[in-house]
Amino acid sequence: PTRLIALMNQKGGVGKTTTTVTLAAAYARAGRSTLVVDLDPQAHATLHLGVDPAAIEASVYDVLLDPASGLEGRVHSIAPNLDLLPAQTDLAAAEVEIAQAPDRNRRLSDALAAASGKYEFVLFDCPPSLGLLTLNGLVAAREVIIPMQAHFLALQGVGKLLETVRLVTQTVNPKLRVTGVVLCMHDTSSTHTQEVVADLEAFLAEQRTLDVPWKHARVLRPAIRRNIKLAECPSFGQTIFDYAPTAPGAADYKALAEGMLREWDAM
Amino acid sequence: PTRLIALMNQKGGVGKTTTTVTLAAAYARAGRSTLVVDLDPQAHATLHLGVDPAAIEASVYDVLLDPASGLEGRVHSIAPNLDLLPAQTDLAAAEVEIAQAPDRNRRLSDALAAASGKYEFVLFDCPPSLGLLTLNGLVAAREVIIPMQAHFLALQGVGKLLETVRLVTQTVNPKLRVTGVVLCMHDTSSTHTQEVVADLEAFLAEQRTLDVPWKHARVLRPAIRRNIKLAECPSFGQTIFDYAPTAPGAADYKALAEGMLREWDAM
Numbered sequence: 001p002t003r004l005i006a007l008m009n010q011k012g013g014v015g016k017t018t019t020t021v022t023l024a025a026a027y028a029r030a031g032r033s034t035l036v037v038d039l040d041p042q043a044h045a046t047l048h049l050g051v052d053p054a055a056i057e058a059s060v061y062d063v064l065l066d067p068a069s070g071l072e073g074r075v076h077s078i079a080p081n082l083d084l085l086p087a088q089t090d091l092a093a094a095e096v097e098i099a100q101a102p103d104r105n106r107r108l109s110d111a112l113a114a115a116s117g118k119y120e121f122v123l124f125d126c127p128p129s130l131g132l133l134t135l136n137g138l139v140a141a142r143e144v145i146i147p148m149q150a151h152f153l154a155l156q157g158v159g160k161l162l163e164t165v166r167l168v169t170q171t172v173n174p175k176l177r178v179t180g181v182v183l184c185m186h187d188t189s190s191t192h193t194q195e196v197v198a199d200l201e202a203f204l205a206e207q208r209t210l211d212v213p214w215k216h217a218r219v220l221r222p223a224i225r226r227n228i229k230l231a232e233c234p235s236f237g238q239t240i241f242d243y244a245p246t247a248p249g250a251a252d253y254k255a256l257a258e259g260m261l262r263e264w265d266a267m
Numbered sequence: 268p269t270r271l272i273a274l275m276n277q278k279g280g281v282g283k284t285t286t287t288v289t290l291a292a293a294y295a296r297a298g299r300s301t302l303v304v305d306l307d308p309q310a311h312a313t314l315h316l317g318v319d320p321a322a323i324e325a326s327v328y329d330v331l332l333d334p335a336s337g338l339e340g341r342v343h344s345i346a347p348n349l350d351l352l353p354a355q356t357d358l359a360a361a362e363v364e365i366a367q368a369p370d371r372n373r374r375l376s377d378a379l380a381a382a383s384g385k386y387e388f389v390l391f392d393c394p395p396s397l398g399l400l401t402l403n404g405l406v407a408a409r410e411v412i413i414p415m416q417a418h419f420l421a422l423q424g425v426g427k428l429l430e431t432v433r434l435v436t437q438t439v440n441p442k443l444r445v446t447g448v449v450l451c452m453h454d455t456s457s458t459h460t461q462e463v464v465a466d467l468e469a470f471l472a473e474q475r476t477l478d479v480p481w482k483h484a485r486v487l488r489p490a491i492r493r494n495i496k497l498a499e500c501p502s503f504g505q506t507i508f509d510y511a512p513t514a515p516g517a518a519d520y521k522a523l524a525e526g527m528l529r530e531w532d533a534m
């Protein structure tokens with residue numbers, strides 16, 4: 001059965017794209033067929049995977065405007081086991097164009113219903129907002145992973161994020177669950193960082209007895225250390241595994257991906 | 268004459284709030300009366316300055332809904348020479364509520380017209396978007412400063428940002444100019460970072476002969492190094508100058524502020 005995972009956080013610049021692309025590449029290299037869906041008009045996942053959003057014929061935008069037309073001719077083969085449904089800048093117009101449609105939250109979900117079966121993983125890279133594009137990701141997904149930085153200001157937005165997930169489970173997608181948090185750009189040496197992580201883990205622990213979509217959420221390990229190589233590889237259209245396979249960024253994401261695969265295979 | 272400066276970048280998490288708050292505190296400590304206007308529903312500038320957005324009576328939201336009511340009773344005195352017009356989370360609703368008004372871009376500008384005279388500096392902390400709240404900041408401002416990280420993906424959004432500024436000068440605010448770029452969370456040791464900065468400086472240099480609002484824009488110095496103390500002090504509601512006055516983050520922002528003051532005083 002396909003695992004459909006939305007990487008979301010309305011806070012900007014926290015590592016959503018880097019985590020989506022790098023986990024996808026790690027799953028692909030472990031032999032699991034994976035589709036990346038770029039839901040951000042900035043098209044950073046698309047760029048990171050070496051595809052020029054300005055040069056493509058079609059994108060997830062076309063899928064949102066006409067879900068019945070499916071994924072045909074819109075998916076790029078990036079590497080063995082790794083496909084991409086790219087974004088383009090006109091995706092920003094999609095939010096306005098589908099805003100009045102009664103099925104505006106379900107379009108991506110409807111479009112993927114037939115096509116996702118051929119993949120073991122579908123990862124949705126969400127934009128930094130709680131608008132229609134992110135909602136389409138949340139309605140199409142079964143799980144949510146929250147990339148974030150262990151900073152005080154980053155913690156402030158988590159409540160609102162979880163509320164949005166809860167609202168989606170109460171209205172359109174009752175099966176949605178929050179799997180966990182990925183700590184990105186992590187500074188292992190700072191006391192403050194450790195305190196923020198402790199706060200986060202304490203919060204998640206006290207939610208375990210409640211009937212909430214994040215009752216089983218936890219901080220996924222390892223944290224991803226800050227590593228400049230991760231900021232460099234997008235400029236070459238490569239993932240860290242091709243650009244700098246021995247860098248700490250590669251080791252951390254590989255270990256994170258393998259831990260997730262072990263856990264999922266065991267279920 | 269008051270200097271009205273919008274700190275803007277639609278990319279999230281690039282240092283807009285940290286730069287707005289810390290430059291404002293530096294100007295205040297240099298004896299210049301400064302107002303911070305928090306235009307972000309996340310209210311991070313408000314939190315950073317030690318004000319609880321959930322506990323305040325009124326905010327910039329009320330000003331946007333009724334510009335004629337001005338700033339009375341809404342401005343907090345934070346420190347000598349440092350005032351704050353705070354944000355609240357219901358500010359997100361403002362974009363929808365004023366969306367149809369013919370003066371929707373000018374509301375903040377209209378409201379500040381009388382009140383800004385008592386300040387030497389008014390700094391607008393913009394949200395990570397090019398929506399109505401940011402537009403209100405751009406219409407109320409005379410100058411734009413762009414905080415950004417010297418990363419490849421960060422460079423991708425600069426074109427769109429400048430286009431938005433140009434559009435504003437062509438329609439509502441012909442006097443708006445881009446003063447420059449502040450390099451935040453800067454990694455001085457990375458070759459990649461240096462290449463991105465060189466690309467940026469080359470781009471700005473070739474714009475000098477054109478009739479564009481960024482023809483005099485430059486990379487402001489020094490760059491602000493990554494310093495965990497800057498991520499810690501918001502959790503105490505303090506600026507870096509109170510929290511860790513000898514930290515590199517304090518030294519960098521102080522030097523940047525002093526350079527800007529020298530330059531402006533010389534004009």
Ligand SMILES: Nc1ncnc2c1ncn2[C@@H]1O[C@H](COP(=O)(O)OP(=O)(O)OP(=O)(O)O)[C@@H](O)[C@H]1O
Nearest residue numbers: 012013014015016017018128185225226227231418
């Ligand atoms: N572990 C890391 N170490 C160093 N740089 C990183 C790391 N993770 C991400 N980056 C860089 O930080 C910036 C922000 O990361 P990224 O684009 O993945 O965040 P995002 O949450 O997707 O941002 P947005 O909200 O704009 O979509 C990018 O320039 C990226 O290359």
Ligand SMILES: Nc1ncnc2c1ncn2[C@@H]1O[C@H](COP(=O)(O)OP(=O)(O)OP(=O)(O)O)[C@@H](O)[C@H]1O
Nearest residue numbers: 151279280281282283284285395452492493494498
């Ligand atoms: N020089 C720095 N060194 C270390 N951490 C920093 C630095 N500057 C900012 N930060 C931290 O990085 C995070 C993002 O910074 P900040 O909130 O200022 O960005 P922003 O552009 O205002 O974000 P948003 O788009 O969400 O408004 C915050 O947790 C902040 O405390």
Ligand SMILES: [Mg+2]
Nearest residue numbers: 016017040044
């Ligand atoms: Mg992204």
Ligand SMILES: [Mg+2]
Nearest residue numbers: 283284307311
């Ligand atoms: Mg901010």
